[in-house]
């Protein structure tokens with residue numbers, strides 16, 4: 001260690017043992033890589049969830065994998081970051097992140113990968129580090145009482161095998177009426193709209209509902225403020241950064257409502273509870289053990305390497321132009337038998353030259369995909385806030401905030417003893433999903449604010465929702481320090497920028513998403529923008545896309561290795577008959593039976 005250099009979180013926790021103690025990274029010798037390596041080689045571009053998932057599957061199938069990653073750390077948007085200058089007394093730096101991580105129960109592909117990453121003391125590997133949140137808080141502003149929804153007591157789910165349309169209608173309407181106190185006619189209308197989608201055939205979902213914005217589908221424009229904020233914005237912008245007025249009905253209804261909420265509450269086709277988080281900062285609980293496992297499988301990592309161009313010649317990819325991401329050193333070409341791009345779409349596009357785009361039109365179609373800002377702010381507190389045992393949503397916050405107080409789930413950690421200078425006892429991790437609406441302190445959008453103003457405004461919006469009914473949940477005196485990903489730059493100036501944007505899902509997005517296989521025989525795509533069944537820019541989508549990309553590569557190679565299993569979203573068998581009827585009606589140009597407009 002250089003003089004005066006702060007030890008990283010990984011170094012401190014490694015020395016301390018416990019959850020991080022097993023992670024003497026680099027100490028594990030790669031599995032015997034023979035001097036004359038005869039394995040087929042794959043260059044994986046990008047070391048986020050999709051790139052690491054692909055590397056994992058490929059290495060298990062005997063491929064020689066090298067991952068090229070821009071940053072010095074793996075994990076992409078999911079990774080943890082050290083808060084610079086925050087450590088004292090031999091502790092690790094405070095743990096920061098781009099935005100908090102949650103693993104809803106309907107994820108199936110990613111949990112399978114988590115189970116296959118060994119973790120000391122956990123028979124089911126990293127999966128054993130997941131913890132369930134038991135409630136969610138809707139923190140209202142303006143003196144309105146907050147609502148805390150205990151997931152398991154939310155409704156009385158119908159018994160399995162008794163999932164009639166009437167039972168579903170009661171479940172949705174009853175849940176909304178009890179939990180959200182919306183006007184009865186609006187509740188009934190919303191329940192019917194959900195039923196329309198649930199009973200729609202695939203063709204109608206893909207061709208009709210994909211083109212309709214969620215806001216219009218649920219007629220939010222004609223409804224009360226609460227309906228708009230809770231069922232319009234609350235199910236879109238607050239969760240996935242897509243504006244309600246634009247979001248694809250197919251994506252919202254199929255993935256967020258059907259897969260996550262309905263099947264989550266009913267416990268059908270799920271891997272676990274509705275709301276799950278890790279029991280330590282993400283890199284400690286997951287990414288670092290993953291890196292260690294992949295190194296043990298023989299995966300090589302070229303960190304701090306920027307991918308600049310995927311070179312296409314004679315109908316194939318012949319190499320990739322890379323350079324050190326800090327600008328040092330010359331550009332060079334790396335080669336492999338296969339190339340698997342796992343860069344986010346906004347970074348992948350510039351690496352595809354005109355000839356490659358011409359070789360597969362679905363690459364050029366990616367120009368129509370959009371990304372937007374969703375960025376976290378972490379507040380380190382001297383007192384635990386106790387907001388909810390799970391996530392909190394702030395439906396009235398102009399910047400669409402969601403939070404989680406993390407230390408309560410970090411049962412392998414003693415926050416003040418392990419992190420920072422010992423005075424911070426918790427990290428309140430906030431996601432800011434709306435960067436284009438004026439806030440309440442400065443009347444400016446987040447993009448117009450300086451970094452400090454974004455933080456002050458976020459804090460003010462939290463307090464407006466949490467401290468407005470008598471109890472002081474957040475106090476200025478409790479605020480120790482804060483952190484925001486340095487990938488966001490230029491705030492307050494004329495050119496604010498964010499290197500880590502998120503794919504959004506406006507109506508029609510589905511049609512522009514590419515498949516994992518391309519028309520170029522040795523080029524494959526992974527990433528949360530690639531077409532997957534889960535159809536939502538998430539870590540689950542990233543993992544599913546990697547499985548599909550690896551399967552396409554195995555096919556191209558004529559490999560005898562078993563294909564990666566790909567889980568698709570659970571489909572209620574009780575609805576199949578109605579969906580078949582709807583298929584006939586759709587072909588005849590008729591509306592869905594339940595669609596009364």
Ligand SMILES: Cc1cc2nc3c(=O)[nH]c(=O)nc-3n(C[C@H](O)[C@H](O)[C@H](O)COP(=O)(O)OP(=O)(O)OC[C@H]3O[C@@H](n4cnc5c(N)ncnc54)[C@H](O)[C@@H]3O)c2cc1C
Nearest residue numbers: 046048049050070076077099101102307347527528538539
């Ligand atoms: C604030 C926020 C909160 C989120 N919360 C959740 C959540 O709770 N649950 C959930 O499931 N999903 C969540 N998501 C979505 C999730 O983070 C992403 O969908 C997922 O991490 C995408 O993984 P990826 O591998 O496709 O891309 P990335 O994570 O972006 O990884 C791509 C990698 O490629 C690297 N790279 C980029 N350009 C280059 C280049 N030119 N050369 C070399 N390397 C390059 C990047 O550095 C990065 O490491 C959240 C997203 C945001 C923005």
